[in-house]
């Protein structure tokens with residue numbers, strides 16, 4: 001667990017922080033259902049903030065689950081099927097969240113195409129970058145949290 005070297009608030013420069021209390025955070029992850037999060041209090045501004053272990057953010061899903069979602073998508077699985085596969089692993093992620101996760105990764109990796117990963121793809125709808133594919137947009141726009 002990283003120990004913060006200063007107060008987490010940008011407008012405070014205090015280096016004096018004190019472990020306030022450990023808090024458990026429910027986490028969607030294939031390995032750790034719960035993760036210990038440390039809560040610190042700044043001795044100067046008196047505000048508290050949380051420190052997360054590496055790979056865990058304030059988001060409900062860990063980086064591991066997001067990575068898994070993107071990997072499954074790149075293997076040629078549809079957003080909906082990725083969502084179902086993750087649900088089967090006990091880490092439910094809606095189709096919309098799968099889509100958003102893939103888009104977030106695509107934004108960091110310009111020109112990412114799943115055809116480059118899966119050369120023999122039979123999926124004609126993905127002959128273009130998936131962020132230009134109207135089927136993907138339609139799927140994401142159709143609201144996919146329904147089961």
Ligand SMILES: [Zn+2]
Nearest residue numbers: 007012042045
């Ligand atoms: Zn402070």
